[in-house]
Structure formats: C-alpha cells, structure tokens
Amino acid sequence: DGCIKAVGQADVIRNQFSGVTFENIIDCSGKCVLPGLVDAHTHPVWAGDRVHEFAMKLAGASYMEIHQAGGGIHFTVEHTQKATEEELFNTFKHRLERMRRAGSTLVECKSGYGLNLETELKMLRVIERAKQSMDIGISSTYCGAHSVPKGKTATEATDDIINNHLPKLKELKLSGEIHVNNIDVFCEKGVFDLESTRRILQAGKDIGLQINFHGDELHPMKSAELGAELGAQAISHLEEISDEGITAMARANCAAVLLPTTAYMLRLKQPPARKMLEEGVIVALGSDFNPNAYCFSMPMVMHLACVNLKMSMNEALAAATINAAYALGKSDMHGSIETGKQGDFIIINAPRWEHLIYQFGGHEALIDYVIVKGKIIYQNERRGTMSSY
Ligand SMILES: [Zn+2]
Missing domain, CATH: 3.20.20.140 (Metal-dependent hydrolases)
Known part of the structure; x- marks a missing residue:
C-alpha cells in the first residue's frame, strides 16, 4: 500500500521480517535516511x-x-x-x-x-x-x-x-x-x-x-x-x-x-x-x-x-x-518516518544528515535515492562512484 510497515533498530526489524522476500533492498550503510x-x-x-x-x-x-x-x-x-x-x-x-x-x-x-x-x-x-x-x-x-x-x-x-x-x-x-x-x-x-x-x-x-x-x-x-x-x-x-x-x-x-x-x-x-x-x-x-x-x-x-x-x-x-x-493539512500521512505513514524518503550519501544543509547547493551529489510511496522514483546514476566530500 506504499505505507511504512515498521520503524526500529536494524536487528529488531531483521528478526521481525526474517523469511519475508522483498522486491528491493537498499543497503544504507554509511548513509542517512530522511523523510521526503x-x-x-x-x-x-x-x-x-x-x-x-x-x-x-x-x-x-x-x-x-x-x-x-x-x-x-x-x-x-x-x-x-x-x-x-x-x-x-x-x-x-x-x-x-x-x-x-x-x-x-x-x-x-x-x-x-x-x-x-x-x-x-x-x-x-x-x-x-x-x-x-x-x-x-x-x-x-x-x-x-x-x-x-x-x-x-x-x-x-x-x-x-x-x-x-x-x-x-x-x-x-x-x-x-x-x-x-x-x-x-x-x-x-x-x-x-x-x-x-x-x-x-x-x-x-x-x-x-x-x-x-x-x-x-x-x-x-x-x-x-x-x-x-x-x-x-x-x-x-x-x-x-x-x-x-x-x-x-x-x-x-x-x-x-x-x-x-x-x-x-x-x-x-x-x-x-x-x-x-x-x-x-x-x-x-x-x-x-x-x-x-x-x-x-x-x-x-x-x-x-x-x-x-x-x-x-x-x-x-x-x-x-x-x-x-x-x-498543507497532510501531516497525518506525510512529513515523518512513522509506521502507517506514506513511505516517502530520501537517502543521502553522507554519514550525518546535516550535510544536506551544510553543503550549500550540494544536494545533487548527496541525494542517492528519492522514494515516494515505497517506490524508487529517482536514483542518482553516479551514486557509489562519486564522493560526496
Ligand atoms: Zn508565492
């Protein structure tokens, strides 16, 4: 349904969903996940x-x-x-x-x-x-x-x-x-x-x-x-x-x-x-x-x-x-990463989210993925090959 199923610590989530097959898994090691x-x-x-x-x-x-x-x-x-x-x-x-x-x-x-x-x-x-x-x-x-x-x-x-x-x-x-x-x-x-x-x-x-x-x-x-x-x-x-x-x-x-x-x-x-x-x-x-x-x-x-x-x-x-x-009268479903809300995220290629603000005009290199309703709608083609530092 495009909504967030669970939010929590990696090991807890891993146990909760062991045996479940996913269409897509994104490795976010060393990256930050923020609400869209x-x-x-x-x-x-x-x-x-x-x-x-x-x-x-x-x-x-x-x-x-x-x-x-x-x-x-x-x-x-x-x-x-x-x-x-x-x-x-x-x-x-x-x-x-x-x-x-x-x-x-x-x-x-x-x-x-x-x-x-x-x-x-x-x-x-x-x-x-x-x-x-x-x-x-x-x-x-x-x-x-x-x-x-x-x-x-x-x-x-x-x-x-x-x-x-x-x-x-x-x-x-x-x-x-x-x-x-x-x-x-x-x-x-x-x-x-x-x-x-x-x-x-x-x-x-x-x-x-x-x-x-x-x-x-x-x-x-x-x-x-x-x-x-x-x-x-x-x-x-x-x-x-x-x-x-x-x-x-x-x-x-x-x-x-x-x-x-x-x-x-x-x-x-x-x-x-x-x-x-x-x-x-x-x-x-x-x-x-x-x-x-x-x-x-x-x-x-x-x-x-x-x-x-x-x-x-x-x-x-x-x-x-x-x-x-x-x-916009939409905070019930948008604006934060919470169970039940719409799965809208951005994933940035930096270990601290503040890079997104600190690097003025640097978002093109920083944003690896944009996800709307659980679907990847943008992925940076240069991700993984380009340093964001
Ligand atoms: Zn105006």
Missing part, C-alpha cells in the same frame, strides 16, 4: 521566464516598480494565458521532476497566472493531471486572487472570483474533474486589501477549501490576525507580521510558511522566524518557486533558513518536512 522533503509553497505552472528582470532587480528596481512598469506578474500572466494546456503541462512536469531530484516528495502547487476563469481552470487542470499521473504528492491551490487583472478594480476582481470562479470550482469538485485543496489570496497594499481578502477566503472556506494565503509580505496588513480569525491552515511570507499577529497565529495553530529564497532574492527584510519559534508558531518552509524566485531546492531553502532566518538545522528540517506537511 515537503515544499509548502510553489507557483510551478507558467510560461515565459523572467530572466530579463533579474538584471533590473540587481540594478535596484523593486518588485512593485517592475510590476507597475508592466513587467512582473503581468508578463507571466500574458504568456500563461497564451500557452496551450499541453505546453504548460510539459514544462510543469519537468519542474516537478527537478523538485523530486532535489528531494521533494510532496509539494504545494498554485494556480494564479491566469486571473481570468478560463486560464485559472487551465492551470488547475494541468496540476490535476500531474496529481493523477506522477509519483509525487501534490496539494493544489486556487490562487485566482494572485493579482488584480488589468482593466478591473480589486472589488470587481473580488466579485468575479466569488460569483463566478468559486461556484465553478465547486461544480468541478462535485463532478470529480478537479480536486482543489486550498484557497490563496495575495493580501497586499495595491493588490487585495484586508476586506477583499476576507471575503474571498471566507467564500473559499465555504466551499470546503483550506485557507492558505500570502500575507504581510511587503507591508504590515494584519494578515496574520485575519488568518488566525478565519481558521487558516497556513499563511505565507510574513516578513512584516506584527507581534499581535504572531501571538494570534500561535494560539490558532496556524502554520507560518516562510520563504527565505524570496526574501533573499528581493532583498526584503527577513521574517522574524526566531520570535515565531519562541512564541510557539508552527514554522514551515517553502521554495516559493516562481518566475521571480527561481529555486526548486528545499535543501538550499533550509540552508538560507539557517543562515538568514537564524533557524537551527533541526528546526529547518522539521520546517521542511512535518511542519510543511501540517501547513
């Missing part, structure tokens, strides 16, 4: 990369300046609207394969580069197809409120989502065509304000979606307080969270999904990870893979979390496994 990594925040379905904007950003342009100059998300939306479903699926599939090779076995995947109903549904169908056909766990998120589409006000966009997009999603869920898990809104000054965010999230919750949204990133918006009040499963970013927001999230068991790659690449203020941890917030990590922050690698995200967010390596690993699974 969980990436709690990605935007992986899009067309048209934004490599040209990187130079602008390096020259000092801010996210909002590029956005207002017609670049940024509008550029991606335009290209994604034009792309065929097949084109989007093919690039998405390769990105998922790259995520798996970097150790991710469960990833959250958002729509949000369509903004109109037709393209949002196209993106969600692409995600659904990968869910059905690929050996990787996917939690899908409707993010139609990622940006206000050109020609609409935020209120008009909010009404369109509530009156047209969400009823369609409900219908497709009932017919079994698309199974969306979460609802997301970019709650930000000049995008969706607190009131529009509240209306969209509540309407999503009413059709059975988990609330998991972007908040308090560029400006303090009281998104954390709103999320705690609405019973959000998770809130992402939180660079500008208030002290009251931290207390509210801790009390509500609402996970904070921190995205150290974005804060690093956009040179934002870092989210107050230490304060959150000290106050008892469930801290998770995500790569935020998107055309603006091109990073698939959870080992690199963990490294940045340690260096820039001042998390310990143990905290970073928990944030990239069990806590990230919690942020």
Whole structure:
C-alpha cells in the first residue's frame, strides 16, 4: 500500500521480517535516511521566464516598480494565458521532476497566472493531471486572487472570483474533474486589501477549501490576525507580521510558511522566524518557486533558513518536512518516518544528515535515492562512484 510497515533498530526489524522476500533492498550503510522533503509553497505552472528582470532587480528596481512598469506578474500572466494546456503541462512536469531530484516528495502547487476563469481552470487542470499521473504528492491551490487583472478594480476582481470562479470550482469538485485543496489570496497594499481578502477566503472556506494565503509580505496588513480569525491552515511570507499577529497565529495553530529564497532574492527584510519559534508558531518552509524566485531546492531553502532566518538545522528540517506537511493539512500521512505513514524518503550519501544543509547547493551529489510511496522514483546514476566530500 506504499505505507511504512515498521520503524526500529536494524536487528529488531531483521528478526521481525526474517523469511519475508522483498522486491528491493537498499543497503544504507554509511548513509542517512530522511523523510521526503515537503515544499509548502510553489507557483510551478507558467510560461515565459523572467530572466530579463533579474538584471533590473540587481540594478535596484523593486518588485512593485517592475510590476507597475508592466513587467512582473503581468508578463507571466500574458504568456500563461497564451500557452496551450499541453505546453504548460510539459514544462510543469519537468519542474516537478527537478523538485523530486532535489528531494521533494510532496509539494504545494498554485494556480494564479491566469486571473481570468478560463486560464485559472487551465492551470488547475494541468496540476490535476500531474496529481493523477506522477509519483509525487501534490496539494493544489486556487490562487485566482494572485493579482488584480488589468482593466478591473480589486472589488470587481473580488466579485468575479466569488460569483463566478468559486461556484465553478465547486461544480468541478462535485463532478470529480478537479480536486482543489486550498484557497490563496495575495493580501497586499495595491493588490487585495484586508476586506477583499476576507471575503474571498471566507467564500473559499465555504466551499470546503483550506485557507492558505500570502500575507504581510511587503507591508504590515494584519494578515496574520485575519488568518488566525478565519481558521487558516497556513499563511505565507510574513516578513512584516506584527507581534499581535504572531501571538494570534500561535494560539490558532496556524502554520507560518516562510520563504527565505524570496526574501533573499528581493532583498526584503527577513521574517522574524526566531520570535515565531519562541512564541510557539508552527514554522514551515517553502521554495516559493516562481518566475521571480527561481529555486526548486528545499535543501538550499533550509540552508538560507539557517543562515538568514537564524533557524537551527533541526528546526529547518522539521520546517521542511512535518511542519510543511501540517501547513498543507497532510501531516497525518506525510512529513515523518512513522509506521502507517506514506513511505516517502530520501537517502543521502553522507554519514550525518546535516550535510544536506551544510553543503550549500550540494544536494545533487548527496541525494542517492528519492522514494515516494515505497517506490524508487529517482536514483542518482553516479551514486557509489562519486564522493560526496
Ligand atoms: Zn508565492
């Protein structure tokens, strides 16, 4: 069934399963077995990369300046609207394969580069197809409120989502065509304000979606307080969270999904990870893979979390496994090596697991195997021949 049968000391397990024949035995002497990594925040379905904007950003342009100059998300939306479903699926599939090779076995995947109903549904169908056909766990998120589409006000966009997009999603869920898990809104000054965010999230919750949204990133918006009040499963970013927001999230068991790659690449203020941890917030990590922050690698995200967010390596690993699974409402079956949970592992070619964080960008040489539901879905062809030192 792809689930873990037993966990324990080698001699105990050997006795328990003596006489049992196995399809596959992996010798892990001198290696470490870790739970598969969980990436709690990605935007992986899009067309048209934004490599040209990187130079602008390096020259000092801010996210909002590029956005207002017609670049940024509008550029991606335009290209994604034009792309065929097949084109989007093919690039998405390769990105998922790259995520798996970097150790991710469960990833959250958002729509949000369509903004109109037709393209949002196209993106969600692409995600659904990968869910059905690929050996990787996917939690899908409707993010139609990622940006206000050109020609609409935020209120008009909010009404369109509530009156047209969400009823369609409900219908497709009932017919079994698309199974969306979460609802997301970019709650930000000049995008969706607190009131529009509240209306969209509540309407999503009413059709059975988990609330998991972007908040308090560029400006303090009281998104954390709103999320705690609405019973959000998770809130992402939180660079500008208030002290009251931290207390509210801790009390509500609402996970904070921190995205150290974005804060690093956009040179934002870092989210107050230490304060959150000290106050008892469930801290998770995500790569935020998107055309603006091109990073698939959870080992690199963990490294940045340690260096820039001042998390310990143990905290970073928990944030990239069990806590990230919690942020997706899936910690009952994912995120740790326990009997009865899904058999998702990575095996690394090092005697201490901390090498995965310590060797910045070294995961390609370190990860020997990635296993999903007990099935080997990636093995490093150079394993055994290449030193990881
Ligand atoms: Zn994001």
